[in-house]
Amino acid sequence: MANSSGPHNREVPAHPADPLAAPQPRADGIAARAMAARQTNAPAYMEGLNAEQRLAVETINGPVLVLAGAGTGKTRVLTTRIAHILAMGHATAGQILSVTFTNKAAREMKARIGAYIGDSVEGMTWLGTFHAICVKILRHHAELVGLKSSFSILDADDQVRLIKQIIQAEGLDEKRWTAKTFAGLLDSWKNRGLTPSQISAGEAQGFANGLGRKLYETYQERLKILNACDFGDLLLHCITIFKEHDDVLKRFQHRFRYMLVDEYQDTNIAQYMWLRLLAQGNPNVACVGDDDQSIYGWRGAEVDNILRFEQDFPGAVVVRLERNYRSTSYILSAASHLIAHNQGRLGKTLFTDQIESEDEEKVQVTSAWDSQEEARSIGDEIEALQGHGHCLNEMAILVRASFQMREFEDRFVTLGLNYRVIGGPRFYERMEIRDALAYFRCVMQTSDDLAFERIVNTPKRGLGEATLKIVHAYARKRSVPLMIAAAELVQTNELRPKARAVLADVLGMLENWRNRVETISHTELAEIILDESGYTQMWRQDRSAEAPGRLDNLKELIRSMEEFESMAGFLEHISLVMDKDSNAVEDAVSIMTLHSAKGLEFDSVFLPGWEEGVFPNQRALDETGQAGLEEERRLAYVGLTRGRKRVKIWFTSNRRIHGSWQSCIPSRFLDELPADSVEVVEASNSYSGYGLNSAGGGYGANRFDNSDPFQSKYSTPGWQRARKAQASGQQYGRMHGGNQSRRAKKAGPMTIEGELVAKSVTEAGSDFAVGERIFHMKFGYGLIGDIEGNKLTVDFEKSGQKKVLDSFVERA
DNA sequence: TTCTGAGTGCTTTTT
């Protein structure tokens, strides 16, 4: 706030006096000169751009929407655009607002811009995530929303603990109204930019018998007292400031001469409002996104934002990037056909210039008996590829849900195959890291009650709930933070002598460290804190298996602090940037969810678990119906388009879900792939070929029955180990409990619905006739309207016209 | 205060 409008006015004297007025293109203006320059000799950074990309880069003034399909050079366009704006002198680095969703994306963008413009990228102070940028704004204007500029940012864990306290204080049944549920609600309200007074009566009513609004209000009040805010507040407070303080808003509108938003399809309503406010004075907004890759609807992303862009920003230039530079034509065709089943798209068709070559592989679809066999089969494929010189870093297994990962990990451990799991519990979420950070937070901010609660009895000091209750009550009575309350309490006789002494000791230590903040380096102080508090000692004495790892993590934490100037700077970073670069250089297969794969690409992509219920996920279908299905389909699209050279899909006939075995139906998405881009791997190629072999020969075959048809093919070390284990009766024997055991399969062919793909691919004709009345398990009774192979078009009495497979219906 | 057993509920996840 201090460095307000002065500096950049000088830098860009041509800026109109009224910041709300749209800049007028002038014949002698920079844009015109840029155009002229382009005709003569295009700058180096433009080289290699195709016509559409170039249009997206050069259309600098006015709103632009870039619809960038997967692999069409989206990041390239964004970074080049920034380089172009800077090179043409339209703005200085500090006048460009460039927003991403993840820190990773921000880092990558910065690095790539740096490659074009060198060190001046450091001047891009407004390149970052929505949240990081909001924090920056808020630190300057915190007092406008009742916070001090030193406010702390709560993470999900703190948030839930705080809500829990509030729910308890209200005397609500914590089982019926859980803190987690309310945290979810809060999030959804904040995602939509709603303050307590703005939530609809219905929604306020929905939680805890109408206490929803009150709880929200109480929560916000508590945050103010704690001088803290949650992630949603970062945006919400900014919006409030922008709305209520026109001078502040104007200053930012004036500052941000150009705005760029990455992954626009992922913006939620609050982010959209934020952006709209800033864009009011200045329409130079470029949003880049792909409606087909919108996969975060469940967390508040509004595809509508992208679909509505042209209405929101009149005169917007829409550029479609459809030329794909990543995948083979088979992969693109598969992805395009699949996504074409979605309604409500802006519509793009990916194409490639790559000439179809002999060795291009079709998208492969393979069946497996169960998830174990799936993992084994994929493991073998990976080893085969590795044997042909492909590196593991170029392979990824993308799953729908993280429970699927385990099977692969187990298998790869057996095989001795290097892998890394991406996502999952992150560094900062580990208990020891959170504890250490809580200590630091207590030192840095006496009002951080949540941190204090966390460490006051960690390591165990004999301060029980009883003592804490007294402190809490006192703090509430006096309206002071816990640490202050505790400090006052130890002067009195209200506590038991022992508790009083221990508490005084803890407070003494904190005070001591606090006094040293200015005098010694923050890393040194951190070490002292962990040491003197007895925290490291606690883990050293811990005999459990994970204790050494935790000590390592603490060391790593201190090491990572070195990059920061101060403790405060470090804490700020850690609350916003919770990921830590995994600096693994080792060659390893990546295992991750489809969600976390967005934005990445690999030569070989393995997509297991394409079964109804898993993918598309049953819950998504149940909870959000058609919209849910379409989002699942987009997820499938994202998965397919991650692959450069080969994509291999698996589905299993049986899967254990919530502990019990279920037979599975192949995913409907398989049927939506174009037959001529897909190669269905037959039974002989798979272990038991369940479901793909319509002739029935493969059914029930047990790969351990006799050693034959596979022997030649499966001689990898892992396979041999598996056989050995089988021979000695270990491991595989216990896997199939209950009556779905391997023995049951051995009994011979079984009729399971696993034939869907097989039939739709191989079989022609159906023994039903048009006009017949049939019954379907899910849709009830209906009349057959049309027959196409084994697919029937049925007019159901209750659920209207549907296409179903003949194997799912019977004559009524 | 800490250990133990019963009970529950289970996508996706960034900031």
Add this chain to the structure above:
DNA sequence: GCACTCAGAA
């Protein structure tokens, strides 16, 4: 089927 949470006993 497993992992996590919470109530009650030592």
